[in-house]
Amino acid sequence: MRHTLLIMCVGVGLSACEDSSTPSIQGETMPAHLLTASEYNTTVQDLLGTPSRPADFFPAVSASEFDANVGVLSTLSSVQREALFNAASDVVEEAFKSPELTSRLVTCMPASDTDTTCARTLVTSLGRRAFRRSLDAEEVDAYLNTYRSARTTLEMGHVEAVAHVLRVMLSSPSFFLRIERPGKGKEPIEPAALASRLSYLLWGSMPDDTLLDAAERGELDDDAALRAMTDRMLDDPRGQRFVSRFLGQWLGTVRLSSHNVDPTRFRQWTPTVATAVEGQANTFLSGFVTGTTPWSELFSAPHPASAAVQPLLAADPSTLKRRGFLTLPAYLTLSSHSDRTSPTSRAKGVITSLFCTDMTPPPGVVTELPANEGGTSPKTVRERLEAHRRNPACSGCHNMLDPIGLSLENFDAVGRYRTQDEGQPIDASGTYQGTSFTEVSGLMPLLAADPRLGTCAPHKLFSFAMRRSLDEADYLRAEKLAETWKAGTFRELLHEIVVSPAFRGHTEEAP
Template identity: 50%
Template sequence: MTFRLDRVFASPWLAAGGCLLGISCTGILGSQDDGGQGDWSQGDPEQDGSVASDGMPLHHMTASEYNNTVAHLLGTRLRPADGFPAFGAKGFDANVNALSNLSQVLVQGYYDAARTLAADAFSNEAQRAAILVCDPAEGAGDGCAREIIERFGLRAFRRPLEAAEVDRYAAQYAHAQTTLEMSPVEAVQHVVRTLLTSPNFLLRIEVGPDSERSPGALNGHEIASRLSYLLWSSLPDEALFDAAEGDELATEDELQRQVDRMLADPKSAAFFQNFFGQWLGTRTLPSHNADATRFPSWNDEVKRAMLDQVNAYFARFTTGGRPWSEFLTTPHPESRLLEPVYANDPEGAREGFLTLPAFLTLSSRADRTSPTSRAKTILEQLFCVPMVPPANVDIPELGDAGGDEGPVENVRQELEKHRASPDCAGCHDVLDPIGLSLEHFDPIGAYRTEYPNGDPIDATGVYEGVEFQDISGLMPVLVEAARTGSCPTEQLFSYALRRRPSGGDRTRIKEINARWEGGTVADLVKHVVTSEAFRLRAKDKAR
């Protein structure tokens, strides 16, 4: 089945395209009904979680996927998607790259990138040789051109080309020579450029093993693409193409074997950088800034080291085999560049994700910590507990709720003023104990014992009946919540299916989470990719 980009773009449905709410702020981790912690959409009330009631929507590649795909397809070092328009930093990129976000600017970007990429590939001897699997010499007919089209097209479209498609591109090859007066090699370059603007390259199109638009099994090449874009953010390799061609991906054993193989490949770095980086927000660290006048050790080199460290931390739970139950307690990867940040740590001050400099920095303001923001980030992102700001309430910044003007020094004292407001007290009573437990760590994650004005840090609190002196005393509560919660399962399900979970997914996610039991991330990936939701194609709603 083929698509034309101009027709897709012209489709009519395409053009249609502080203080927190106390009343909904229970603050009880994992307290939602039937274990679900995410922000579930209502979905179809008739959906009961049976086979493929919702599937993967039609969408275009993310910037990361586009750059990785052209790198592995062409061998290029160019990153044209870095200049494509972005759709915001919240949530998973793939979930906002639905076809309804396909703009004229992006379409033009695709055309420009295709021209540049094709020219780059044919100007480089090694890249050109990889495409020209035979010599399309003058007078040799179109036999060689057809072979090139079939082989390159298989990788570009992530499936074998149909006979009619091969005929059409072969005719274009001939037209380029006879009408445009191109040489055989130039004509091949012309065809490659055209293939790179096809919706079959740019979009993730799934039609299943037959032409019927009804729920059913995906074909082997579609499963291969789902796997490769989940774990590599790129196209399948030869082994995955071979498995697809041999219909080997129809079995759970083969899917699990492929997961192990693919996670062992260096390309799996894209998985933990994109999945964790988008879920937990660490991919925004390059654009975050701290006040270097107040924190002299802050610079771009330290920022880069923080990102490298947190990615190395994520790798321990993907390729390193650590169980998810240790995500909040695992020792940190060492970093020479971050030694100044760790220099004042007392023994036992840090463990796990929440005391990594990357998390502590991102959940702070440039000039001071923000306990409310830190707690909100923990609850919303790590535990999938939604926190909704109150409507029609003027939420003051810290320092504006009374007292002298000037920079906030003692954050705990300022938060007490917020809790004095009935509109704010409900959620601050929940959020502040969690956030203040981390108050020993400054806006770049360095340990401190006092505020800039000399006031001693007070990180004590009570949460769910547990008294603690600092984050180490609160950690057992958070570890237990992470062990019994379903947030990682919800997030990976959403990332793999490229959409937010709907009401019909509740049963599926509960079943996957029960089988996983907080094991390794590799185990969770296997449970997701062997589920019916991942292996079956859904009802076609607007393709």
């Protein structure tokens, strides 16, 4: 194990490992933190070209919202370090089994056994990509010595020695940790650190050469250039990762693949349909990021057509025009139990996730709706909620939640349209903030007009971008962003965030 730890500390110094339990914060640099499982996987894939997902098997770590992993160094165990070391070995071995990938990684051959010009070129280029920054001179020398030792002491050929160097690089904290270094002069953080902030925000992965080159030329200092770079990255196929990593985690669509549906009650829910439902939701959400749909239309935007989703829409009456996020089969399924709907969960998805309003129940309050008692006259969900709401400890929250949740009762636990619950006609009417409606289409304009829709999203995205829970000053910054953004597209909101002093690492007074 000692040998393993020594290898893992190459490039950052032993002090980075010896003091890893208390990562320091210098100025506005982010605390050093582990790549998330998804970030590790995509970084390995982009760096080596392999389809590997080794982080899927890493030991679980505690994480804050959006699994940011900030502060996780305090719990980095020997088991986790060993998993990182083994993953580095496995993914490099897989890449070098492929002649095509090997030729992409080993782009030159030495003129002789004593020639190190090619090796220096490879150490410099591969290290820059793996560490998301240019290597210092001493780092280049250290990895060049690793190459020489592989050739002489370990008697490896050139390609095998390059693979050995890559294994050591991927075992270094400079690879598997996000480590931001302070900038020089007036730069709050290194230009490469800003490039990494941008790439892990938009792509969940390492910067490409275009982004690193622009950063090192100082081009990201310019607001217009930073916005243009953001557009380039969103328009890249990798820009779709932002949809699943931010909106998918925030709104829960990433959980669809693991959501449990009772197959005996909902035979239309097949693996093919489940995949299509998730794809439809991602396409819908993409419109707010890479398209021109403003966030203010979240409850009214049309659904993308999907032939594979049709089994869930077959019972829709001709008068029903499904629009908006809440009537997507994805949302209706995720906010249900495996065997029945959950009006409370459906409403909480709006109030807590979309409106950022805390709905934590008082201690000791039962939050689960009691099961139906059976008998000859089982009660509908509305009837059971009405009985539940008679409890004064429950009425406060349920008076807010029930009108929203019950408005969606015409859709079952996988989003199919229905007209009855327990043999009784469904009543989807209610009152929201003093205005009555008869069914969900009447509720949608009321939800769209709620100002919390436009203020919650900037709070969520600012937290995601900065890798931290918001403090009082951050809340003020997010409120200012909301005023400027006015619930437009997420591209427009990203433009404002990436040029903000906080994202660039500047120390600033709260607005």
